[in-house]
Amino acid sequence: MRRKFIAAFSLGALLMVGTGCTPEPIVAIPSLSNTIGEIPLQVAAAEVPAGVDTQEGVLVAQLYVAALNAAGATAQVHEGAGTARGAVSEVAAGTVDIAPVFSRQAMDGSLPGVWTKDSAQVLSALKESLPAGVELLDPVKAQDKTNVVVTAVTAEKYRLKTMADLAGTCAKVDMGGSAAFRSHPRGLAALSSDYNCVPRQFKELTPSVGYSAQSTLWALLRDDIQLATLHNSSPAIADNALVVLGDPQDAFPAQDLVPVVSTARVTDEVQAVVDKVSGALTEGEMANLNRLAQDRHFGTMAAAAEAWLVQKGLIETRS
Numbered sequence: 001m002r003r004k005f006i007a008a009f010s011l012g013a014l015l016m017v018g019t020g021c022t023p024e025p026i027v028a029i030p031s032l033s034n035t036i037g038e039i040p041l042q043v044a045a046a047e048v049p050a051g052v053d054t055q056e057g058v059l060v061a062q063l064y065v066a067a068l069n070a071a072g073a074t075a076q077v078h079e080g081a082g083t084a085r086g087a088v089s090e091v092a093a094g095t096v097d098i099a100p101v102f103s104r105q106a107m108d109g110s111l112p113g114v115w116t117k118d119s120a121q122v123l124s125a126l127k128e129s130l131p132a133g134v135e136l137l138d139p140v141k142a143q144d145k146t147n148v149v150v151t152a153v154t155a156e157k158y159r160l161k162t163m164a165d166l167a168g169t170c171a172k173v174d175m176g177g178s179a180a181f182r183s184h185p186r187g188l189a190a191l192s193s194d195y196n197c198v199p200r201q202f203k204e205l206t207p208s209v210g211y212s213a214q215s216t217l218w219a220l221l222r223d224d225i226q227l228a229t230l231h232n233s234s235p236a237i238a239d240n241a242l243v244v245l246g247d248p249q250d251a252f253p254a255q256d257l258v259p260v261v262s263t264a265r266v267t268d269e270v271q272a273v274v275d276k277v278s279g280a281l282t283e284g285e286m287a288n289l290n291r292l293a294q295d296r297h298f299g300t301m302a303a304a305a306e307a308w309l310v311q312k313g314l315i316e317t318r319s
Helices: 011-016 031-035 055-070 084-094 103-110 119-126 152-158 180-181 188-195 216-221 268-280 281-292 301-312
Strands: 041-042 073-075 097-102 135-136 146-150 174-176 203-204 229-231 254-260
Touching: 011 103, 031 268, 041 055, 041 097, 041 180, 055 073, 055 268, 055 301, 084 097, 084 103, 084 135, 084 254, 097 103, 103 119, 103 254, 119 135, 119 254, 174 254, 180 188, 180 203, 216 229, 254 268, 281 301
Parallel strands: 041 073, 174 203, 174 229
Antiparallel strands: 097 254, 135 254, 146 229
């Protein structure tokens, strides 16, 4: 078998990735420092869905922090790992001021037992469940979705375009993904019930793009597995020309990444800055953000987040 390698990108190539329209830059807002005072805004890192690289939650928090600081506020990433289920309570208690959450995970905490495929209904239900003093801002443009992906070679070999094409092939191939995908009702069980697909074997792997034997991507590229679950924010999909199988039954419904905020601490000016960042985070840009964080040029996730904001024209390079 010919070995395949993850595509390597230079920093220059990364910074040339564009999506068309450039948003208006974030400008300094003098009233922010007067409104917020000396107490920094606390921005929580989002708890990411199983199968997503954990760095993504921290990266998004760093984006909001860098943008707010550029606008004149004082903000910092909240220390300590929170959960999507506990985010609303933490904001209500004043522990954090801005908590990005993945909508379905947050709804599991606020409204356990409630489930719908419609992502707009999830946001609406979550919004209605919020206590006084807590509200949702605009969701990030990029929605999160679990994808079943294959290499181009596998797609051609078995003539795969959508998950519906897997029924006659599934028993011949191995699949890899997170441990949660194996056990979640909308994971391996949904693949079986909605598409009559039961892989020959399922290997529990991690979303890491490194060279580890436990990496979902490397297992796929080495042909140790032929089906893999990767979320659409993973740059590995585009970088390795992976084929995302269509999901006509909507077995794996999308969810939104949305900031939950304290109305007492997050003013209209702060909201405008957060909304501007969220509006620039399209699906392609979320992947690009993760790609920048993987580049060895950046020593920290804060530096990668700032580089993305500069790339998008939202803030200026610090001299």
